[in-house]
Amino acid sequence: MAAFLAFVGTAVGASQSLGNLLERDAERSRALHTQTELQQLLRLLIDIETGQRGFIITGQQPFLRPYEEALDDLGRLHTGLRQRLAETGVSTAALQRLDALIEQRLAQIKANIERRLAMGEGVMRDLGAYADGKRVMDELRFEIGELAHEQRQRVTAADLATQQVQQRTTRLMQLLPGAGLVTLALALLLMLRERRLRDRAEQALRNANAGLEQQVAQRTEALSRALARIRSFASELERSIEAERRRLAREVHDQIGQAGTAIKMLVFALRAQLAPRTEPLLDELQTMADEAIRAARQISAALRPPLLDELGLEAALGHYLQTLQRQSGLTTTLALTGAQELAPDQANPLFRITQEACTNVLRHAAATALRVTGHPCLQGGRDGYELEVIDNGRGPGDTRADASGLRGMRERAAMAGGDFDFGPALGGGTRVRVWLPLRTAGQEALDEGEAWV
Template sequence: MSLLVAAFLAFVGTAVGASHSLAELLERDAERSQALRTQTELQRLLMLLIDIETGQRGFIITGQQPFLRPYEDALGELADVRTGLRERLPRQSADTTMLGRLDALIDERLAQTRQTIARRLADGGAAMHDLSAYVDGKRVMDELRFQIEQLTREQQRRVAMADEATQTVRQRTTRLTRLLPAGGLATLAVAVALMLRERRLRDRAEAALRDANAGLEQQVAQRTEALSHALARIRSFAVEMDRSIEAERRRLAREVHDQVGQVGTAIKMLTLSLRARLAPRSEPLVDELQEMAEEAIRSARHISAELRPPLLDELGLEAALGHYLQALGRQSGLTTELDLSDDALLPPEQASPLFRIVQEACTNVLRHAQARKLRVAGRGLAVGARPGYELEVIDDGRGPGSTRPDASGLRNMRERAELAGGSFDFGPAPGAGTCVRVWLPLESPLPAPAASKQEEAWL
């Protein structure tokens, strides 16, 4: 792997070096082209100055306006040429003194020509005999030629430097493109040979590993099968235990209803009989005894309903939930709504865990949600090829917020749903509030046990 990385780095280095060299060549070529264009502009500047000088001299000698045409044309183009030189020369040379001197000389010579032309227009032929103006003009033009020649030589020097740098880059690039690929190919060949050797060793090791894994896979399969059977037994035990708890709740509810309720009813009847015998006298203790008997009857009914709602066994899930939500609304002030459809499809074994999940969800709403409305809705819903029933408990409270997923209430509801072979979901409701959603298959995970004759008689 190290050799492959080295070969890769060699080729990458070649590409990077070539790219860098290309960028450097382009930069040198741009410098050379810039210097050549500057030389051309300098020669054009010199030609324009000569045209100005020629036009001025022709007008001084002849005094005729047509001789000023080269002078005027050169003046119109001179400004553009000077602007172009100002843009190029400062970027190429750190010393701008030469360019400043050149601008000063051009301005001085233009001022001289304008003054000479004005004197020729004013004095006529007498201006031809002013030797001082001729001498000053010649001096300035000689200095202009010298400055332009110096700048031209500087640009020529830059062209030569760019050519030399280009040649150096080409030589370096040639060496790089020969050396690095050759080293990369050699390293790659060694790496391929080592990989082939490693592949042979790996094939032998894999053959030995397959032989060892064959025995391990058989052991894993056996243990997985045993674990599956154990999990199935645990699940069966949990379902049976839940059914046993519900059966015990049903029995206790019956006992409370029959025993405590009957005792309360008997006390009430005796109190009424005692009241009739004492009439027309009124005895406060008899009234208190009657109230206690009625309270005992109400408590027996409440405890019986909490242990196992009789409506759940007698009339089904919708009736039991309707009665529960009405009582919840009276006790808490919540506005409750029940909307169930297809609940007749639910077997009794699946209706019981749904009722318990709704009870737990409503308890959480009262404790934490600070809601004003509560809605319970259910419908038949197939998941894949499995027919099932979905039930939702939705409130308009403050939402799930920072509720922990492993909170005891959520854990209880989730475990009930999983024991019944279904799924559980908890999250925000559309708009605001909280939504508890549970789905159970219509078939029970275990067949329901046969009810005893005593339970059948009670039901």
């Protein structure tokens, strides 16, 4: 009787363990699903942010399409996600904070779009609205990260509870040998039955885990494709900005420069008509015309160096470094080889990164000499082009890795598909290195086709 009762108690405990295993697996599945939806919520918010930013910069309605599509998906996702978060025990205060931040950011974005329609490009000078939007977006990322972290903790707790149930089941099964010879046959039959049940449960768990892993893999692949689309959009946006810079530079040079030249010609004509009399106002007018022509040339060169399009990267960097040396007294050296192998749209990020690096040298390095070198270079078995900016200043010191200048250079290199390094140079000073992969003619045509798509 004691052996029989012991076996019955063991069987009951094992059955309860099976129920606990299934319950914990259901909790784990819900937590993983909720975590995936939180990631999707953040992606939709980023899509809305990207669509709004593209419209504010360009003013073109097609850039609002990602914003409108993501806004529709956000409403449906947010309702179901909020209900699931409440069911998992998330505090009402956390849900209210998330709702308030989402509502606040959507209101800011809607206001920015309305202001863009009303004010035109003038809205881009409102740094306060940009700072408020960034603050709210950072708080949203933090809240979503906290909620995702809580779901990960639930998954970990469910896994730990499953292990404890399995350990408890194993300990109960170890009590069966004490049942005795009288009930040995019955015990063996019941053990075989229990073993089959446990195998089925484990198989069910393995199948469920396999399904969850496949779902996570699919979600990860979808997120990777979304990230690739965002990077493609950012690259296309950068190309659009550079095209607009090129157009503005040409307009400034042609319109203002021609106006200044016309004014000078009028001044010369007036001098000839007034001769031999002199008029001081004509001298002042000629000075203002010269200043207008000089300002037009400076603005045009700052927007888009004409040498970059006409003669390539080496000529543009040479002219820029000569101007830098003349204005600052900094000794500059340029040594580029194989720059003609770069695709036309790769010269611009290299030029902009060099500009930013030289600006940082003037602001922070206290250097007397600066060297820019570039050459084709293999990296990871891929053909590429390496460009370095090295100075003899005080070195990087305690410069933060997320400083705005470094972040901008790193993002430009990433959008071009390359790598960026920042650190001390051999022998002292600071070294900035950027590497971009070289592309064949076929790859350039493929990239252009993807950009149009």
